[in-house]
Amino acid sequence: MPKIIDHEKRKQLIAEATWRVISKQGMKGATVRNIAKEAGMSLGALRHYFPSQDRLLEFSMNLVKERVMKRIQMITASPMPPKEKVVSALMEIIPSNETTRAEMEVWMEFVFHYRNSGLPEKGNDGIRDGIAHLINLLNSCGILKPNRDLDFEIERLYALIDGLAVHAVMEPDRLTAEKIRSTLERHLDEICIFPH
Amino acid sequence: MPKIIDHEKRKQLIAEATWRVISKQGMKGATVRNIAKEAGMSLGALRHYFPSQDRLLEFSMNLVKERVMKRIQMITASPMPPKEKVVSALMEIIPSNETTRAEMEVWMEFVFHYRNSGLPEKGNDGIRDGIAHLINLLNSCGILKPNRDLDFEIERLYALIDGLAVHAVMEPDRLTAEKIRSTLERHLDEICIFPH
Numbered sequence: 001m002p003k004i005i006d007h008e009k010r011k012q013l014i015a016e017a018t019w020r021v022i023s024k025q026g027m028k029g030a031t032v033r034n035i036a037k038e039a040g041m042s043l044g045a046l047r048h049y050f051p052s053q054d055r056l057l058e059f060s061m062n063l064v065k066e067r068v069m070k071r072i073q074m075i076t077a078s079p080m081p082p083k084e085k086v087v088s089a090l091m092e093i094i095p096s097n098e099t100t101r102a103e104m105e106v107w108m109e110f111v112f113h114y115r116n117s118g119l120p121e122k123g124n125d126g127i128r129d130g131i132a133h134l135i136n137l138l139n140s141c142g143i144l145k146p147n148r149d150l151d152f153e154i155e156r157l158y159a160l161i162d163g164l165a166v167h168a169v170m171e172p173d174r175l176t177a178e179k180i181r182s183t184l185e186r187h188l189d190e191i192c193i194f195p196h
Numbered sequence: 197m198p199k200i201i202d203h204e205k206r207k208q209l210i211a212e213a214t215w216r217v218i219s220k221q222g223m224k225g226a227t228v229r230n231i232a233k234e235a236g237m238s239l240g241a242l243r244h245y246f247p248s249q250d251r252l253l254e255f256s257m258n259l260v261k262e263r264v265m266k267r268i269q270m271i272t273a274s275p276m277p278p279k280e281k282v283v284s285a286l287m288e289i290i291p292s293n294e295t296t297r298a299e300m301e302v303w304m305e306f307v308f309h310y311r312n313s314g315l316p317e318k319g320n321d322g323i324r325d326g327i328a329h330l331i332n333l334l335n336s337c338g339i340l341k342p343n344r345d346l347d348f349e350i351e352r353l354y355a356l357i358d359g360l361a362v363h364a365v366m367e368p369d370r371l372t373a374e375k376i377r378s379t380l381e382r383h384l385d386e387i388c389i390f391p392h
Contacts, residue, residue, distance in 0.1 A: 111366070112308055152382050159359030159379070166358055170307070183355070186348050190386075 011049050014039050015060040019106050027109045032056070061110050064103050065126060068092055072130070082143060083194040086134065087184050093127060093161055095168040096177035104169055131158045143192050153191060160187060207245050210235050211256040215302045223305045226253070257306050260299050261322060264288055268326070278339060279390040282330065283380050289323060289357055291364040292373035300365055327354045339388050349387060356383060 017039035022030050032053050036046040050056035072089045080088065095101040132154045138144040144153070164183065168175045188194075213235035218226050228249050232242040246252035268285045276284065291297035328350045334340040340349070360379065364371045384390075 108308075112304075149382070152379060155375070155379050156356065156383060159363060160352065160355050161359065162362055163355030163357065163359030166362060167355060179351070183348065183351050186345070187352060 007049075011059060012063065014041075014046060014049055014056065015063045018056060018060040019064075019102065022106045022109050023102050027113045030057070030109075057110065057113070061107070064107055068103065069126070081194070081196070082141075083185070083188065083192070086138070086188060087181060089134070090161060090184055091177070091181060093130075094165045094180055095172075096180055101169070101172070104165055108169065127161065128154070128158050131161065138192060143194060145191055145193060148191060157187070160184075203245075207255060208259065210237075210242060210245055210252065211259045214252060214256040215260075215298065218302045218305050219298050223309045226305075228252070253306065253309070257303070260303055264299065265322070277390070277392070278337075279381070279384065279388070282334070282384060283377060285330070286357060286380055287373070287377060289326075290361045290376055291368075292376055297365070297368070300361055304365065323357065324350070324354050327357065334388060339390060341387055341389060344387060353383070356380075 014035065018030060018035050021034050021038050025034070030053075032046060032050075033043060035056065036043045039046065046056075050059065071092045075085060075089045075092070078085070092100065095104040135144065135150055135154045135157065139148070139150060160183075164175070164180055168180060210231065214226060214231050217230050217234050221230070226249075228242060228246075229239060231252065232239045235242065242252075246255065267288045271281060271285045271288070274281070288296065291300040331340065331346055331350050331353065335344070335346060356379075360371070360376055364376060
C-alpha cells in the first residue's frame, strides 16, 4: 500500500476514534490520551499525525462535513424523482438514524467547544450555502413557485432544518424520522410544484 | 420588609449572579464558590438558600422561563394590532437584544449541561406548548387561513423559531433583529390573514 494512503487512512481512524470518545464522554473526555487509547495507539504515534488537540478536532470536524457532503452528492447523482431527491438530501443533515444522530451530537459538542474556548470561529458548517444552492437550483429549474423571495426562502428553510435538527437531538422519541420527513415534504409542497 | 419577600429576593439575586457567571465563564465556571463570590455573599449564606448546585441551577433556569413568560404576557395584554402582537411575542424567545441574547446563551449552557450530566431531563422549555397555544388561538380567531394542518403549522413554526434562535446566537452580525423580524412577518403573512 502506498505510504500516502496509509497516512490518510490512519488519520481517518484517529478521527473516528475521536467521534466515538466525544459521543460517549462529551468534549471534556476528548483528551489526546483518551483518543489514543480508543484508537489503540500510543500517545507518541498519535502526536505524529496530530501535533495538537486543536488540529485533531479540526480534522475530525471536517471529516463529518465531508461525509455528509458525499452522501448528499450520491443522492443528487442518483435517479430519483426531484421531490424525493430534495427531501432525502435534507434528511442527511437532520439526525434521524444512528449515523446522522451521532454526527449531529458530535457536531454540537464541537460547535459548543469552539464557542466557549474563545478560539476563532472555524467558519460556518456549509449548511446555509448548501440550502442557498438548493433554493436557487429549484428556482432555475422552474420547480420553485414563481415570484418567491429567494432570500426569505433560504433563511426560512435554513432555520427550519436546524430547528428540526436540534429538536431531533433533544426529543428523539417525539420527533421520529417519519415526522421530520413529512414536515419537510409539506413545506416543500407549499413552495414548489414538483414534476411527476 | 416581611421576611418571606426578602428570602425570595435574595434567591433572585443569587440566580442573577448565576447567569452572569455562566454567561462570562460558561457552565464549567458555575461553581457554588464562584457564584457566591459574584453575588457578594459567603459560601455558607448561599448554601442556606440553595443546599445543592443542582437546586440552584434549576431555580435559575426556571427564573429565565418565568421572565420570558411575563414579558410575553405583557405583550399579549397590551393594545397592539394582532400581527404586531404575535411577532413581538415571538421576538421575546429569539436572541435579538442584550437581554434575550444573554438568556439564550445561558439557556443553551443549561440544556447542554443537563444533556451531558446524565441527570433526568428537566422537562421541556415550554416553547412548543406556547407555539401550539398561539397557532390554536390564531385558528379559533379566524386569523389562520382556513384548512391549515394545525400539527404541521405548530411543528414548522416551532422549528423555525428555534432554528432562528440558534443562528442568532451563532451569527449575531448576519442575523440582525430586523432580519429575524421580517422572516417571522413573512412566514406569518403566508399562513394568516390579519385584520387591520
